Amino acid sequence: MTPSALSPQQPPSRRIAEELRRRIESGELRSGDKLPSERVLAEEYGSARNTAREAIRLLAEQGLVTAKHGKGVFVREPQRLFRFGSDRYSIKNRETGLTPFRLEAQRQGKVARIDVPSIAREKPPADVAERLNVPADEESVVHRENHYYADDEPVQIVSTYLRWDEARDTLLMQAKTGKDGIYGRLEDLGHVMTRVRDEISARMPTPAEARTLNLLPGVPVLEVLHTSLDQEGVPFEVSRYVHRADRTGLLYELPVEK
Numbered sequence: 076m077t078p079s080a081l082s083p084q085q086p087p088s089r090r091i092a093e094e095l096r097r098r099i100e101s102g103e104l105r106s107g108d109k110l111p112s113e114r115v116l117a118e119e120y121g122s123a124r125n126t127a128r129e130a131i132r133l134l135a136e137q138g139l140v141t142a143k144h145g146k147g148v149f150v151r152e153p154q155r156l157f158r159f160g161s162d163r164y165s166i167k168n169r170e171t172g173l174t175p176f177r178l179e180a181q182r183q184g185k186v187a188r189i190d191v192p193s194i195a196r197e198k199p200p201a202d203v204a205e206r207l208n209v210p211a212d213e214e215s216v217v218h219r220e221n222h223y224y225a226d227d228e229p230v231q232i233v234s235t236y237l238r239w240d241e242a243r244d245t246l247l248m249q250a251k252t253g254k255d256g257i258y259g260r261l262e263d264l265g266h267v268m269t270r271v272r273d274e275i276s277a278r279m280p281t282p283a284e285a286r287t288l289n290l291l292p293g294v295p296v297l298e299v300l301h302t303s304l305d306q307e308g309v310p311f312e313v314s315r316y317v318h319r320a321d322r323t324g325l326l327y328e329l330p331v332e333k
Contacts, residue, residue: 087122091130094120099139099150106152110140136293138321158326174256176223176231185225191250193220196239203236203313206272206302217242219257222287225322229288232317237261241311257312258303266303266311274300275325280317288319295320 085093098104111119116127131148134140142148163175173181180187197218204211219235235257237247241264246252252260258268280288280296288296299316 087120087126088129088133091116091120091122091127092133095130095134096137096139099134104150106150108150109146110148110150112147136291138291138294158324180225183225186227188224188227190222190224191219192222193218194248194250196243199236202300203315206300206313207236207238207310209238215239217247219247228322230319230322232284232287233314234317235312235314237312261303261311266305266309268303269306270304270308272302272304273327276300277320284317288317290319297323297325299325 095104095110104110110116110131113124113127113131116122116130117124120127131140131142135142135148139151140148141151158179174189176189177187195218196214197216198214199207199209199211199216199218201211203216207216209215215238216236217239219237221233221235222229223231223233237257241261242248245260245264247257247260255262261268276298277295278298280290280294284290284296290296297316297318297320299318301314301316302310303312303314305311
C-alpha cells in the first residue's frame with residue numbers, strides 16, 4: 076500500500092499510523108528498527124509534522140513503538156504474555172518452590188520482584204464481603220496488597236483479603252509468610268484449597284492503577300476476582316488480580332461437566 080492509497084475517510088494521523096502498523100506487522104519494519112523522523116514521515120505522506128507526531132503517538136499507545144530520548148523512535152520487541160490460569164494453584168507448581176508469578180517469570184527468562192506496600196485491617200469492599208461471608212460495615216478483613224514486577228516492569232496488582240479473626244497474630248500479617256506462602260499458612264489453619272471460582276472482566280484502569288502499572292493511555296486491564304474454597308466448600312480467601320492487558324493472557328483448561 077502506498078501513501079496515496081490510504082483510505083481518505085480516516086484522519087491523516089490515523090492513516091499514517093495504520094500504514095506504519097502494516098509495515099511493522101509485515102516485517103518490513105522489524106524489532107529494533109528506527110522509524111523515519113517526523114520530518115521524513117511528513118514529507119513521505121504529504122502531511123504536517125504535527126500530524127506525523129500524532130501518528131507516532133498512536134503507535135506508542137498501541138505498544139508498537141517506543142521513544143528513546145535523543146535517539147529516536149524504535150519498533151518495540153514483541154512481548155510474550157504472562158499466562159495465568161487454574162493451574163497456578165496446583166500442587167505440581169508449588170513443588171517447584173516458586174510462586175506462580177516467579178515460575179512464569181522464570182519461564183520467560185525474566186527476574187521477578189514482588190513488593191508488599193501494605194498489610195492492613197480494613198472494611199472489605201462489598202463484593203469481597205459477599206464472597207467471603209463477612210460484614211462489609213466492620214473491619215472484618217486483612218487486606219494484603221502486592222505489586223508484581225518482571226525485570227522491574229510492573230505487571231500486576233493483587234489485593235488479597237483474609238478474615239481478620241483468622242489472620243490476626245499469624246504470619247499472614249507479615250510480608251514474608253514462610254514456606255508455600257499464604258496458602259501454606261491457610262492450610263495450617265485448616266483450609267485446604269479444593270476449588271476456585273474466578274470471575275473475569277476487562278475494564279479501563281483507575282488513575283491509581285494506571286500509575287502503579289505505568290500504563291500508556293488507552294491500555295485496559297484484566298480483572299480477576301478470585302475466591303478460594305476449602306474442603307468443606309467454605310470460601311476462605313478472596314483476591315482481586317488487576318493485570319495489564321498488554322502483558323497478560325488467561326489460560327484455562329477445564330473439564331466439561333456432564
